[in-house]
Amino acid sequence: MAGIDDCLARMMTIPGARRVTLIDCASGLAVASAGREDLVDQHEDAAGATDVVRAVLASPALSATAAGDDVEEIIVCGTGGYHLLALTGADLDGHLFVHLLVDRENGNLALARLRLQGLVDEMAGR
Amino acid sequence: MADRSTAATGDRVARTLGMLERERATGLLSVGGDGAFHLDRGAVTHAASRHAPGPGDLTGALGGPDPELPALLALFDAAYFLLGSGAEPVFTGGPPAHGPARRITAATLIHERRRRRTLLDAAWPHGDADAAPVVPVRRVRRQRVILTGLQAEILLNADGRRTPAELARDLGRTAFACLLAVRGLAAAALLRTPPNDPAPASPVTPAAPPPGPLPPQEAGPPAEWAPADHDLLARLRAALVELG
Numbered sequence: 001m002a003g004i005d006d007c008l009a010r011m012m013t014i015p016g017a018r019r020v021t022l023i024d025c026a027s028g029l030a031v032a033s034a035g036r037e038d039l040v041d042q043h044e045d046a047a048g049a050t051d052v053v054r055a056v057l058a059s060p061a062l063s064a065t066a067a068g069d070d071v072e073e074i075i076v077c078g079t080g081g082y083h084l085l086a087l088t089g090a091d092l093d094g095h096l097f098v099h100l101l102v103d104r105e106n107g108n109l110a111l112a113r114l115r116l117q118g119l120v121d122e123m124a125g126r
Numbered sequence: 127m128a129d130r131s132t133a134a135t136g137d138r139v140a141r142t143l144g145m146l147e148r149e150r151a152t153g154l155l156s157v158g159g160d161g162a163f164h165l166d167r168g169a170v171t172h173a174a175s176r177h178a179p180g181p182g183d184l185t186g187a188l189g190g191p192d193p194e195l196p197a198l199l200a201l202f203d204a205a206y207f208l209l210g211s212g213a214e215p216v217f218t219g220g221p222p223a224h225g226p227a228r229r230i231t232a233a234t235l236i237h238e239r240r241r242r243r244t245l246l247d248a249a250w251p252h253g254d255a256d257a258a259p260v261v262p263v264r265r266v267r268r269q270r271v272i273l274t275g276l277q278a279e280i281l282l283n284a285d286g287r288r289t290p291a292e293l294a295r296d297l298g299r300t301a302f303a304c305l306l307a308v309r310g311l312a313a314a315a316l317l318r319t320p321p322n323d324p325a326p327a328s329p330v331t332p333a334a335p336p337p338g339p340l341p342p343q344e345a346g347p348p349a350e351w352a353p354a355d356h357d358l359l360a361r362l363r364a365a366l367v368e369l370g
Contacts, residue, residue, distance in 0.1 A: 026303030029202055
């Protein structure tokens with residue numbers, strides 16, 4: 001099982017990765033991050049990303065099944081880059097999610113998703 | 127608990143913490159019987175509150191990742207309650223605490239506490255349910271209800287005696303997460319909130335109808351659905367038994 005900082009460092013090796021933050025879903029606290037130094041902005045961003053996750057989880061319109069399936073990932077595509085919000089799922093008790101920003105020029109969404117999911121699983125000890 | 131603290135009393139702990147940071151003090155800052163901060167050259171390295179679960183309580187739920195994660199979440203969780211405590215902070219110098227230490231500044235903890243209070247108040251602006259035993263309502267007056275996983279856990283595990291903080295420890299969740307979930311449940315009218323001390327529940331139970339023309343219909347239950355008269359029911363039952 002890998003340490004968290006080690007996992008985040010490896011997420012930064014995903015092609016196009018600009019920054020990555022691990023966030024506590026309950027409080028919106030940025031627990032750990034890599035790729036950026038600015039702490040104040042990082043906390044503001046973490047709080048904003050948490051609002052998005054909460055809104056999606058609370059919205060039955062965004063569920064794929066009538067019973068309500070679990071959300072694994074939320075992707076926001078901008079003209080400059082992609083935001084991947086990967087929820088860690090039941091193994092971490094829904095406590096945490098990873099926010100990865102990938103550059104559009106240098107990154108590849110499909111590859112980033114695949115690599116991120118693998119690293120999130122590893123971090124959760126799966 | 128958290129919300130009894132006024133700005134003045136809550137500030138005292140924050141001010142002391144800020145002062146110790148400037149002095150680069152090392153030792154233990156006790157906050158009455160509520161808990162304590164461990165300081166190392168001015169930075170907070172550990173915090174424990176009797177209202178918040180410790181890293182060990184969170185570890186079970188967090189499972190896989192390295193122990194730093196529950197330690198960090200527990201520190202911020204405890205700091206939230208310690209900074210809101212009205213107790214007198216007392217500093218004792220001493221050697222730094224053992225174990226791997228993260229270093230959090232007082233300003234970060236104070237900023238985070240303010241942010242979390244805003245989140246709580248946005249969910250539901252009343253703190254009535256924060257420290258009281260969690261009692262789910264018997265009847266849900268809505269067609270459908272959306273809950274988070276944690277809100278469902280709280281309703282399923284509520285026994286009418288445990289408070290949100292006690293449930294947090296049992297469920298291996300942070301106390302703040304449970305407080306936020308409970309505020310959401312209160313906002314959705316899924317919890318029985320404790321009656322306030324002043325004006326005991328007068329607006330809830332319909333009083334005798336005022337004389338004169340009928341007032342416009344209120345949102346409450348109509349008069350024919352008033353609470354049953356238990357004496358009348360007992361006499362009715364006795365009469366039926368005699369007939370049978």
